[in-house]
Amino acid sequence: MGQTPTEYVTLVSNDGFEFKVLRSAACIAGTIKKALDPHSGFREVAENRVDLPTINGVVLEKVCEYLYYNQKHAESKEVPDMEIQPELCLELLIAADYLDV
Amino acid sequence: MYQGLHGDELDFDSTWLTIEAAFREIHTKNASRLSYEELYRHAYRIVLKKRGDELYRNVHEFERKWLSTEVRETIQQLLSPNLLANMQHLGGTTTNERRVSGEKFLKGLKQAWGDHQVCMSMLADVLMYMDRVYCQDHRRPSIYAATMILFRNEILNSPVSDTDQRFILGLLNHVILEQIQMERDGDVVDKHLIKSCVHMLDGLHADDMESDDQRLYNVSFEQEYLATSRDFYQTEAEALLRESDAGAYCRHARRRIHEEADRCRSTLLESTMPRIQKVVEEELIQNRLHELVGMDSGVRFMIDNDRRDELNMIYELNARVDEQKAEITRAIQKRLVEMGTEINNDAISASQVSGSAAAPTAEGGEKSRSAVQEKGQNQQTVAAIKWVEDVLVLKDKFDRIWKESFQSDNLLQTAITRSFADFINSPSFPRSSEYISLFIDENMKKGIKGKTEMEIDIVLEKAITLLRYVQDKDLFERYYKKHLCRRLLMNKSISNEVEKQMISKMKIELGNNFTMKLEAMFKDMTISEELTSGFKRHVEGLGDRDPKRIELAINVLTSMTWPMETIGTGSEDDQSKRPKCNFPLAVEKIKRGFEKYYSEKHSGRQLTWLPNMGTADIKAVFPKVLQKDGSFKERRHELNVSTYGMVILLLFNELPAEQHMTFEEIQAQTNIPHHDLVRNLQSLAVAPKTRILVKEPMSKDVKPTDKFYFNEGFKGNFVKIKVGVVSSGNKVESDRERRETEKKNDDSRNFCIEAAVVRIMKQRKELAHQQLILETIGQLTAQFKPEVNMIKKRIESLIEREYLERIDGAKVDSYRYLA
Numbered sequence: 075m076g077q078t079p080t081e082y083v084t085l086v087s088n089d090g091f092e093f094k095v096l097r098s099a100a101c102i103a104g105t106i107k108k109a110l111d112p113h114s115g116f117r118e119v120a121e122n123r124v125d126l127p128t129i130n131g132v133v134l135e136k137v138c139e140y141l142y143y144n145q146k147h148a149e150s151k152e153v154p155d156m157e158i159q160p161e162l163c164l165e166l167l168i169a170a171d172y173l174d175v
Numbered sequence: 176m177y178q179g180l181h182g183d184e185l186d187f188d189s190t191w192l193t194i195e196a197a198f199r200e201i202h203t204k205n206a207s208r209l210s211y212e213e214l215y216r217h218a219y220r221i222v223l224k225k226r227g228d229e230l231y232r233n234v235h236e237f238e239r240k241w242l243s244t245e246v247r248e249t250i251q252q253l254l255s256p257n258l259l260a261n262m263q264h265l266g267g268t269t270t271n272e273r274r275v276s277g278e279k280f281l282k283g284l285k286q287a288w289g290d291h292q293v294c295m296s297m298l299a300d301v302l303m304y305m306d307r308v309y310c311q312d313h314r315r316p317s318i319y320a321a322t323m324i325l326f327r328n329e330i331l332n333s334p335v336s337d338t339d340q341r342f343i344l345g346l347l348n349h350v351i352l353e354q355i356q357m358e359r360d361g362d363v364v365d366k367h368l369i370k371s372c373v374h375m376l377d378g379l380h381a382d383d384m385e386s387d388d389q390r391l392y393n394v395s396f397e398q399e400y401l402a403t404s405r406d407f408y409q410t411e412a413e414a415l416l417r418e419s420d421a422g423a424y425c426r427h428a429r430r431r432i433h434e435e436a437d438r439c440r441s442t443l444l445e446s447t448m449p450r451i452q453k454v455v456e457e458e459l460i461q462n463r464l465h466e467l468v469g470m471d472s473g474v475r476f477m478i479d480n481d482r483r484d485e486l487n488m489i490y491e492l493n494a495r496v497d498e499q500k501a502e503i504t505r506a507i508q509k510r511l512v513e514m515g516t517e518i519n520n521d522a523i524s525a526s527q528v529s530g531s532a533a534a535p536t537a538e539g540g541e542k543s544r545s546a547v548q549e550k551g552q553n554q555q556t557v558a559a560i561k562w563v564e565d566v567l568v569l570k571d572k573f574d575r576i577w578k579e580s581f582q583s584d585n586l587l588q589t590a591i592t593r594s595f596a597d598f599i600n601s602p603s604f605p606r607s608s609e610y611i612s613l614f615i616d617e618n619m620k621k622g623i624k625g626k627t628e629m630e631i632d633i634v635l636e637k638a639i640t641l642l643r644y645v646q647d648k649d650l651f652e653r654y655y656k657k658h659l660c661r662r663l664l665m666n667k668s669i670s671n672e673v674e675k676q677m678i679s680k681m682k683i684e685l686g687n688n689f690t691m692k693l694e695a696m697f698k699d700m701t702i703s704e705e706l707t708s709g710f711k712r713h714v715e716g717l718g719d720r721d722p723k724r725i726e727l728a729i730n731v732l733t734s735m736t737w738p739m740e741t742i743g744t745g746s747e748d749d750q751s752k753r754p755k756c757n758f759p760l761a762v763e764k765i766k767r768g769f770e771k772y773y774s775e776k777h778s779g780r781q782l783t784w785l786p787n788m789g790t791a792d793i794k795a796v797f798p799k800v801l802q803k804d805g806s807f808k809e810r811r812h813e814l815n816v817s818t819y820g821m822v823i824l825l826l827f828n829e830l831p832a833e834q835h836m837t838f839e840e841i842q843a844q845t846n847i848p849h850h851d852l853v854r855n856l857q858s859l860a861v862a863p864k865t866r867i868l869v870k871e872p873m874s875k876d877v878k879p880t881d882k883f884y885f886n887e888g889f890k891g892n893f894v895k896i897k898v899g900v901v902s903s904g905n906k907v908e909s910d911r912e913r914r915e916t917e918k919k920n921d922d923s924r925n926f927c928i929e930a931a932v933v934r935i936m937k938q939r940k941e942l943a944h945q946q947l948i949l950e951t952i953g954q955l956t957a958q959f960k961p962e963v964n965m966i967k968k969r970i971e972s973l974i975e976r977e978y979l980e981r982i983d984g985a986k987v988d989s990y991r992y993l994a
Contacts, residue, residue, distance in 0.1 A: 105212075
């Protein structure tokens with residue numbers, strides 16, 4: 075609280091991987107956005123860091139990839155498909171629901 | 176590790192305890208200790224485990240308890256006893272105390288509401304998954320909305336204290352209204368504070384459906400606001416009308432209207448603006464306008480004192496409540512007609528004063544009667560010109576008011592124009608046509624001198640403006656023709672150019688028909704000039720150079736276009752009776768010469784000589800006689816006299832010195848009509864500066880037995896002397912003359928009406944009576960406004976003369992044209 079929002083925020087997976095992500099991209103996920111909402115002033119706001127103990131590094135990496143992918147293509151029409159390994163699908167879906175993406 | 180989300184084990188109660196503890200922290204503003212992700216994860220899991228219903232209920236109950244204990248208590252502590260007391264009666268506390276305690280209450284409420292909103296939005300963030308999944312599936316309102324309703328129920332709709340059952344909401348309305356009242360009375364209040372509370376009321380609804388027309392602001396506050404405002408302005412208007420003048424009232428009303436608009440913007444909601452405006456307008460303007468306009472200091476006063484800014488305010492106020500602006504229009508018209516009638520009456524009484532002044536002198540003796548009459552007529556002319564000038568001043572005044580105060584409003588222009596026409600054409604004042612023509616005459620003779628073209632144009636334009644109001648344009652034409660005739664024949668006009676300018680202005684304003692005859696008069700004048708010079712050349716060509724030759728300047732007038740009654744010929748049979756004036760031989764000779772010359776050029780035309788209109792320049796030699804100042808020499812003068820005067824004087828040429836002629840002798844020799852002879856002798860023998868003849872006995876009146884001598888001792892200061900003949904200028908008509916003019920005018924109107932009727936019937940063949948009357952009036956309005964009675968009489972006469980016949984058995988009276 076009180077400090078100006080940084081350009082990048084840190085997302086942390088349950089196995090300790092840290093991802094530095096553009097704030098604007100990270101906030102595409104509703105849950106992350108709310109966690110970092112400066113009006114609320116939760117702990118995450120002060121630290122510019124969101125711990126996500128339900129998501130592992132592999133999945134979180136894919137999530138971050140998606141967030142950038144989403145931001146990049148937000149206004150374009152013909153969007154190329156994103157490559158997703160089938161074995162990650164289920165976990166990604168669960169994470170998506172949780173993060174409100 | 177994902178079991179954290181989907182694992183079987185879920186201890187609801189302990190999880191809830193964690194959440195509840197966190198909510199307390201949020202309420203006490205310690206959120207920075209909490210991890211959003213953790214709380215979100217707990218709520219997420221509960222909902223995922225189908226316990227959303229329990230969670231929802233727990234949160235709801237938690238908030239209800241929080242509001243009804245913690246928050247309500249804080250609010251209740253803010254209520255000072257005087258705040259509660261003055262809800263029933265004001266008094267015992269000063270305004271300032273009330274304002275302070277009111278503000279304290281509003282601040283507390285605002286704070287509580289603000290906190291509640293922030294906390295609930297954080298709660299809603301944490302419970303996002305519950306809103307998204309549980310509330311949507313089970314059609315429950317979002318937790319945020321549900322807790323807002325809680326605020327209304329637990330705080331606003333709660334009693335102010337355990338013993339006092341009045342609601343907080345009622346108190347809130349009361350406090351806001353009181354603050355507004357304080358502002359109206361000139362205090363400064365915290366507008367932002369009030370606005371926040373207003374926003375709260377606007378955000379909450381009276382019912383749980385949250386329909387738009389059920390906002391607490393509208394349902395609870397606004398109605399009360401409008402009602403108290405109405406009371407306030409009603410009382411205020413009453414007091415103001417009693418205590419201050421109309422101008423102050425207008426200023427105040429305008430200020431109030433702006434204030435209320437500002438208040439809606441700064442303190443309340445803009446949506447209230449039209450409603451409160453309506454209240455203020457009704458109470459301050461609509462219900463009071465009539466009284467306001469009629470006040471001693473009302474519209475009449477404002478007009479009389481040129482309070483144009485006040486008139487502007489009253490106009491704007493009126494325009495707010497009435498597109499037609501009926502009240503102010505009525506007042507303006509009333510005053511305008513009053514002022515106009517005053518001017519009319521002034522003119523009438525000025526002419527009557529001079530009339531009655533003549534009466535007593537007439538009793539004293541016959542001798543000075545005509546002179547006084549003369550003077551009276553001059554005064555009347557002055558009155559006439561004053562009338563026109565007064566009307567023009569009035570017109571200027573109202574033009575300025577119209578432009579500056581009424582924003583050049585079209586409706587008011589029409590009204591003002593109508594009022595001008597009303598009093599100018601008032602039946603009790605039949606002289607406007609004559610007066611306007613006289614005014615132009617006066618300006619043509621004197622006023623144009625030394626004025627720039629612009630100024631001349633302005634004067635003429637003004638005359639035209641007045642003419643626009645005059646209904647009886649034909650009467651004006653008659654007078655104008657008469658006055659123009661005198662100007663032209665007597666060379667009184669300053670500038671021919673300006674005369675023509677005037678005519679062309681009238682042409683634009685009134686049309687070709689109107690000016691046709693006037694233009695013909697000018698044409699006659701031009702032709703006459705050519706004739707004069709032509710005749711001069713002709714005479715020179717004859718060769719007999721006679722040093723004593725008389726030069727002739729002639730005006731040949733077409734009898735149809737010139738007003739004969741002015742020239743003095745009268746009607747036809749009058750003319751045959753008229754004795755032919757005996758000209759002296761020399762004059763008679765040249766007269767014959769011209770007659771011959773003229774008939775050679777235009778055969779078949781008959782010339783009638785009008786010696787009463789002419790003038791002559793005579794070179795006169797007065798013999799050496801002893802003067803009063805002792806000088807003894809011959810004096811030469813050039814005398815400018817009327818034609819009759821010339822004829823008379825030439826008689827004395829034949830007469831040996833010291834001899835005299837009596838009035839009767841002069842009349843017998845010259846054959847000059849009695850009236851003209853009297854007037855001419857008066858100017859030659861009575862007027863002090865031009866006494867070329869001496870009359871015996873010396874008196875102002877001329878009697879048939881009077882003797883006249885040539886005044887050998889005559890001495891003038893100038894070489895050129897103009898012997899004016901009395902009453903040759905354009906003057907107001909006497910009543911008798913006016914009756915005559917009007918009769919003549921009526922006669923010519925009869926012709927116009929008959930012509931119009933015949934024109935219409937010729938085209939329509941058959942027509943109902945009413946229709947015919949209407950069409951006739953329509954055709955004639957450009958010239959005058961015919962009376963229906965007059966038209967009826969003309970129709971009768973046309974039937975008698977078998978131009979028309981009545982259609983027998985027609986449902987309505989109808990006529991048929993007989994070819």
